[in-house]
Amino acid sequence: xxxxxxxxxxxxxxxxxxxxxxxxxxxxxxxxxxxxxxxxxxxxxxxxxxxxxxxxxxxxxxxxxxxxxxxxxxxxxxxxxxxxxxxxxxxxxxxxxxxxxxxxxxxxxxxxxxxxxxxxxxxxxxxxxxxxxxxxxxxxxxxxxxxxxxxxxxxxxxxxxxxxxxxxxxxxxxxxxxxxxxxxxxxxxxxxxxxxxxxxxxxxxxxxxxxxxxxxxxxxxxxxxxxxxxxxxxxxxxxxxxxxxxxxxxxxxxxxxxxxxxxxxxxxxxxxxxxxxxxxxxxxxxxxxxxxxxxxxxxxxxxxxxxxxxxxxxxxxxxxxxxxxxxxxxxxxxxxxxxxxxxxxxxxx
Numbered sequence: 346x347x348x349x350x351x352x353x354x355x356x357x358x359x360x361x362x363x364x365x366x367x368x369x370x371x372x373x374x375x376x377x378x379x380x381x382x383x384x385x386x387x388x389x390x391x392x393x394x395x396x397x398x399x400x401x402x403x404x405x406x407x408x409x410x411x412x413x414x415x416x417x418x419x420x421x422x423x424x425x426x427x428x429x430x431x432x433x434x435x436x437x438x439x440x441x442x443x444x445x446x447x448x449x450x451x452x453x454x455x456x457x458x459x460x461x462x463x464x465x466x467x468x469x470x471x472x473x474x475x476x477x478x479x480x481x482x483x484x485x486x487x488x489x490x491x492x493x494x495x496x497x498x499x500x501x502x503x504x505x506x507x508x509x510x511x512x513x514x515x516x517x518x519x520x521x522x523x524x525x526x527x528x529x530x531x532x533x534x535x536x537x538x539x540x541x542x543x544x545x546x547x548x549x550x551x552x553x554x555x556x557x558x559x560x561x562x563x564x565x566x567x568x569x570x571x572x573x574x575x576x577x578x579x580x581x582x583x584x585x586x587x588x589x590x591x592x593x594x595x596x597x598x599x600x601x602x603x604x605x606x607x608x609x610x611x612x613x614x615x616x617x618x619x620x621x622x623x624x625x626x627x628x629x630x631x632x633x634x635x636x637x638x639x640x641x642x643x644x645x646x647x648x649x650x651x652x653x654x655x656x657x658x659x660x661x662x663x664x665x666x667x668x669x670x671x672x673x674x675x676x677x678x679x680x681x682x683x684x685x686x687x688x689x690x691x692x693x694x
Contacts, residue, residue, distance in 0.1 A: 357410045363402035371404040389445035390438045392476040416458035426528030442475040454493040454678040455480040456517035504537045
């Protein structure tokens with residue numbers, strides 16, 4: 346919150362860090378904001394942008410000053426939720442915002458209560474505006490495997506690295522609407538696996554044709570169990586410990602041989618999967634299409650503008666290019682920094 350010395354009015358300033366990648370992302374956000382200037386910010390329920398300036402090597406974006414984010418607004422209410430009579434106008438305004446974004450071919454890609462601002466909490470009915478276009482992009486520029494958004498509000502096609510469009514914003518809006526009415530996120534979780542598990546338990550699994558990225562390779566898909574799915578470096582550590590135990594067996598006859606060491610899952614490119622390939626295969630083989638090669642960092646946004654009001658407890662992802670390849674019998678996965686959620690074989694009749 347600052348005072349504009351030329352107009353003597355209070356404004357909101359978004360200060361971007363001076364790292365080269367952040368500066369590049371700030372330039373992209375300015376490009377998006379320039380396109381949105383064609384819209385009436387009040388009529389479109391989108392924050393008004395008033396240009397930018399430099400503070401040393403930092404790029405500072407200037408916006409109209411709004412009241413508080415929707416997350417804080419509902420937290421201040423009784424039971425941390427809103428009655429349907431208040432949800433209705435908010436939902437209508439946000440739908441209007443998405444409609445206007447679509448009219449100029451834009452995807453917000455990070456819709457959540459923290460990126461929705463109440464203009465004035467003391468006015469009735471409440472008016473809201475959409476903010477933070479640091480991850481926004483033209484819908485025409487979206488490529489399969491691009492990773493944007495905050496875990497918990499991402500559409501399943503985003504988490505799975507499938508082609509998507511502006512419909513991802515509608516998915517996020519649906520989750521926001523539920524959270525406004527109940528005070529709780531519909532699909533909580535800090536990892537893709539946890540969120541997708543909630544989605545599948547409540548709505549069922551996405552159809553096989555949706556999960557197929559290669560239309561020439563028809564797969565049968567089911568979701569991995571908790572035992573089949575392993576997270577992060579812990580999987581490699583467990584395999585390492587398993588190998589060491591076999592190398593240090595007290596009974597020499599039980600000690601692992603060099604050839605067995607080389608065949609140990611610890612040395613497999615897919616070692617992070619920890620899948621028991623001898624497990625019984627059901628009529629629906631357990632199958633996975635890996636979303637894309639993801640890089641994640643906790644406690645910060647990646648490749649997007651930083652500001653003091655950003656939710657640092659959330660995880661935001663961006664993608665690096667990678668594509669799965671198929672062997673004759675099963676889906677072969679490239680080793681990634683994130684964990685696979687499904688795995689699979691072709692379906693044979």
